[in-house]
Amino acid sequence: MDIRNVALDDLVLDPNLNLRDRLDDFTVERYAEAWDRLPPITVYSVDERWLIADGFHRHAAAVMLGKRTIPVEIRAGSFNEALDYVSSVNLFHGLPLTRTERRRAVEVKLKLHHDWSDRRTAEELGVSRELVAKIRKQLIEGAQIPNNPGRVGSDGKLYTTAGLPRDPNEHAPSDKRELDGSEQGRRSMSGAATATAPWDDDAPAARTKNPIADEVHFAGGVDPRIIASQGPIDVAAPSIEELLDVMSKQIMEVVAWTQADGFVDSYRAASSNARGVFHAAVIKLAARADQMRRG
Known part of the structure; x- marks a missing residue:
């Protein structure tokens, strides 16, 4: 270094x-x-x-x-x-990025790594996959990045994306592969192959039972599915005094760790990046406390 x-x-x-x-x-x-x-x-x-x-x-x-x-x-x-370094590093330390700045980071990362999957990009930047997908769509529509037929995941493997033409035999049983022209003609004339295959797109959807519509009797007379469909039970929110008490205890625990035997020596042996992240967190906490104190 x-x-x-x-x-x-x-x-x-x-x-x-x-x-x-x-x-x-x-x-x-x-x-x-x-x-x-x-x-x-x-x-x-x-x-x-x-x-x-x-x-x-x-x-x-x-x-x-x-x-x-x-x-x-x-x-x-x-x-x-x-630029690649910048798009990632500012998301995890120092002054937090605004929503607009986070979107800018996603745009930069997608322009540099448009072959990455949405999940990999989201994990890299600490944002939601939905946000990445939304911004990718905008960049593709604006011709700023290509629409890759495949994308690289976090494991380094290439995965094909949705929307590609599907192989008609992809989900067919091994003995139901597409027939050649002559065989198909013979089967059609004999009427043996005129029925619609279950994997064909125009096959009628199989009817399934609706378990909610079934008449079921429960012990006690209360259907748990009705309870599950109702809203959550109201729970009293903690008061500000309780929140401050919990936060104060957590902060004092951190202070106690820094006063433990051997902590200073271990701290000095840590990497500059680890010390920098710790400093930034302490500075942000002190700055926020000062802002609240000033009113």
């Missing part, structure tokens, strides 16, 4: 690598206050330029503090690799 101090003037803030609509002033101020505890920003070295991929708020905090350099983790790669 290549980490070094780099001059702010040597860094490039490419707007195409920033998913956010704007910088949040409050977040910049909080980062400035916690400057010594922040992890390095991430930069991609592309065509002899150092492009910021993660850390726009930290960069702004450095400018606010009058810093000339900033700790940087430098990665080698192409612009698309930097």
Whole structure:
């Protein structure tokens, strides 16, 4: 891992690598206050330029503090690799993305990996598969990505998508495969093959019993299916005092963990990414508490 101090003037803030609509002033101020505890920003070295991929708020905090350099983790790669990294990393740490910014991340990921399945893309970005499918449909209709006949799942295997022409023999029994022209003619003339096969599209649907319509008697006289169709039972919501009590206990448990023997040594041995995620969570909690305190 290549980490070094780099001059702010040597860094490039490419707007195409920033998913956010704007910088949040409050977040910049909080980062400035916690400057010594922040992890390095991430930069991609592309065509002899150092492009910021993660850390726009930290960069702004450095400018606010009058810093000339900033700790940087430098990665080698192409612009698309930097963009691919950006589309994922901002979803899991730092200031949470807005709904519009999350949609932008999905669009970027689909344009770079249009051959991925909706499920794989959703898992990668921590969003719903329905959102991915909706945005994919819009991009396909706008001719921004192709409609791949197959997509790669999380397991790396290629799966064909719905909507492809179906093999007419796909679900036919082994002894009911399509007949050639002469055999089909002979069977039709003899009348032996005139009945519609159950796997044909124009076969009449088999009638099935409706279990709800059947007359069934239950012990006690109450049909559990009627109970299941009714709404949920009202349950009293916890009061704000109860919620605050539970949250306070959880926070104090975390504080107690940090005071346990050996925690500091283990913390220092952890990766910079793990420490950065922890710092970001603490900063967000403190910032939110300060916002509520101010009213």
